[in-house]
Amino acid sequence: MKRANIKKAAASLAVAGLLALTASPAFAAEASQNEVTLNVASFTAAVNKANYFTTPDYTELENAANTFTLTVTPEVVTGEAPAAVELTSASFTPQSVSETNPELAPVWRDNADDIRDSYDFGVPVGSYPWEREVAYTTFTKTTTDAADAATVAGTIDPAGLSFSFITAPTHHIVLGTSGPAASAGEVGGYTTEGIVDLTYTAEWDGGEKQNVTARVAVSAFSDYEYSNISDATSVWCFGGDSGGGDGDIPIEQHPANPEGHSDPYGLLGSGYCFRNAEYNIATRASLLSLTGEVTPEPTVPAEPTPTVPAEPEPTVPAEPTPTVPAEPEPTVPAEPTPTVPAEPTPTVPAEPTPTVTPEPTVTPEPTVTPEPTVTPEPTPTVTPEPTAVPEESSSLVRTGGDASLTYLAGGILLAAAVGLLLYGRRSRQEA
Amino acid sequence: MRRNFSLILGAVLATAGVGVLGYPLLSQAFAPSATAPAHAIEQQLRAAAPADATTGDENTAEGITFTDIGSYGTDYGVLYIPSLGEEYVRAIQVGATQEVVDRNVLGVYDGSERAGEVGNLVLAGHREGVLNDLRLLEEGDHILIRTADGFYRYTMTREEIIKPTEMEVLNDVPLSKEAAMTAMLTLITCYPEWGNTERRIIIAELTEWLPASEAGTNGLPL
Numbered sequence: 001m002k003r004a005n006i007k008k009a010a011a012s013l014a015v016a017g018l019l020a021l022t023a024s025p026a027f028a029a030e031a032s033q034n035e036v037t038l039n040v041a042s043f044t045a046a047v048n049k050a051n052y053f054t055t056p057d058y059t060e061l062e063n064a065a066n067t068f069t070l071t072v073t074p075e076v077v078t079g080e081a082p083a084a085v086e087l088t089s090a091s092f093t094p095q096s097v098s099e100t101n102p103e104l105a106p107v108w109r110d111n112a113d114d115i116r117d118s119y120d121f122g123v124p125v126g127s128y129p130w131e132r133e134v135a136y137t138t139f140t141k142t143t144t145d146a147a148d149a150a151t152v153a154g155t156i157d158p159a160g161l162s163f164s165f166i167t168a169p170t171h172h173i174v175l176g177t178s179g180p181a182a183s184a185g186e187v188g189g190y191t192t193e194g195i196v197d198l199t200y201t202a203e204w205d206g207g208e209k210q211n212v213t214a215r216v217a218v219s220a221f222s223d224y225e226y227s228n229i230s231d232a233t234s235v236w237c238f239g240g241d242s243g244g245g246d247g248d249i250p251i252e253q254h255p256a257n258p259e260g261h262s263d264p265y266g267l268l269g270s271g272y273c274f275r276n277a278e279y280n281i282a283t284r285a286s287l288l289s290l291t292g293e294v295t296p297e298p299t300v301p302a303e304p305t306p307t308v309p310a311e312p313e314p315t316v317p318a319e320p321t322p323t324v325p326a327e328p329e330p331t332v333p334a335e336p337t338p339t340v341p342a343e344p345t346p347t348v349p350a351e352p353t354p355t356v357t358p359e360p361t362v363t364p365e366p367t368v369t370p371e372p373t374v375t376p377e378p379t380p381t382v383t384p385e386p387t388a389v390p391e392e393s394s395s396l397v398r399t400g401g402d403a404s405l406t407y408l409a410g411g412i413l414l415a416a417a418v419g420l421l422l423y424g425r426r427s428r429q430e431a
Numbered sequence: 432m433r434r435n436f437s438l439i440l441g442a443v444l445a446t447a448g449v450g451v452l453g454y455p456l457l458s459q460a461f462a463p464s465a466t467a468p469a470h471a472i473e474q475q476l477r478a479a480a481p482a483d484a485t486t487g488d489e490n491t492a493e494g495i496t497f498t499d500i501g502s503y504g505t506d507y508g509v510l511y512i513p514s515l516g517e518e519y520v521r522a523i524q525v526g527a528t529q530e531v532v533d534r535n536v537l538g539v540y541d542g543s544e545r546a547g548e549v550g551n552l553v554l555a556g557h558r559e560g561v562l563n564d565l566r567l568l569e570e571g572d573h574i575l576i577r578t579a580d581g582f583y584r585y586t587m588t589r590e591e592i593i594k595p596t597e598m599e600v601l602n603d604v605p606l607s608k609e610a611a612m613t614a615m616l617t618l619i620t621c622y623p624e625w626g627n628t629e630r631r632i633i634i635a636e637l638t639e640w641l642p643a644s645e646a647g648t649n650g651l652p653l
Contacts, residue, residue, distance in 0.1 A: 395595035395598075396596075398621065400622075407625070414444070414449070416444045417444030417447075417448055418445070420441030421442070424435070
């Protein structure tokens, strides 16, 4: 969706949500004094890219993750501003993660006459021949596994409640070209979709408390942009058994490659190799869609309020509020202030100076001497045109006789003959 | 005496005139056969195994195998024009010199691309012999070239009448300076029918390649 469309959609949602929220019966009854709603102020995403190419530590690679930041600001609709706002719960439930790597594949599809080329991007060193077919195909992973659930860390600020959540904890660069490693992950862009549930409590000076829950559907896309790949000068390898050689950075064996591979060229260890280039990873993240519903909880009366009924306690909804509010209010998406997600500044981590692998010496191809064309006649002239003409440099070969003179001569002879014969016959008759 | 002389001279001139007029026809009648050498090459191609070309070498591209053009005067292949009859079978030899074309075969111009290869394969032949009836060709007609490696089916795209000095017909794209994108075939013969002041050009583009093993199928000659 284009940014303009997102803005427009978000604005519409915000207005609609605000109106619906105000008209909500459950909320309106309690909102006669103070009314608060949530304002999704911003949404940003960043890729934890620092680990991808700068640290020869596979563990960090594996933990590379997307970080999306959703900033929510409480907004007073009517009444006074709350004295305090407290985030009571926030959760992110990933729905699906789609990864794509559509256009970069050809870059890594080079053959391997140059040994260095065979080491780019996660080629298992032992997969002879060195050339390989990289299947950077699109795949979609849908998960609700708890292991993929978000890590939520929030901070509370009455002026602007913000927190971040982390998704897709297992995204890392593709390793290998086939076999288990190939399915471990892909590099490129990916889309993460999920649901953010928020609950916070606003409290006023008079002791009034108000719970508000919000559900926001998030769909974010981020990708990587690589540059200067052609300038790659060295290779890093992870998980080696040779432990030596130019460009080798031996570290511990990767579990996916427990046996390791031999290194006939003495350049590398084994395991997985990354061609080191100026991988200027630019992270682009955008909020593809943002829909939500804001549901006010019943107001909790302040403790010392004399008008408290005889019942011991007002019924307060249990803290882990069901994601779908039980109240029959119309669920209206409401994001008062649509905010276009700011694109995160792609902070490219400083890459350590890679070890340069010496370029293999390229043996020049032997010069092929063209066979001389043998012609029966000396052909002195060769035209600069692509095709030389053997005989006449300036004209095409003659492929037919010119019979016009022949026919003319024959006609004259016949005409003369006819004349003579007529003359002779006439003379004979006269005699 | 004068009367007899006139009659005798008239008879002599009449005989000479008939002889002069009949000479082109007689010379054509006694010209080397256009089909015999073609059939001889056909026999060789049938008997010979296809050239050993491996994908990826310089003799193949996009699934097409090319046959190298040999040295001057050697056989290259056979040309068929089915629309001009089943017996329109012509031998192709290397070299578009007077000597070669006077053998009543098609001569391959020096610098031509191999059959099926992107660029221009240029063949020249006599109007009264190996390329007779070329005027009857129409756009869309097929011209088939057979070599040791297979059959190259070209489709005629246009006809031109040019001056003998228009050497651009030998370019990779005939009569153009553009870079070749397809495999072209150019046939050259003399024009008009009784003279050689111009050249008739038939230009065709490769539309199909079939390996030699397909001989006798797909409408290909055996």
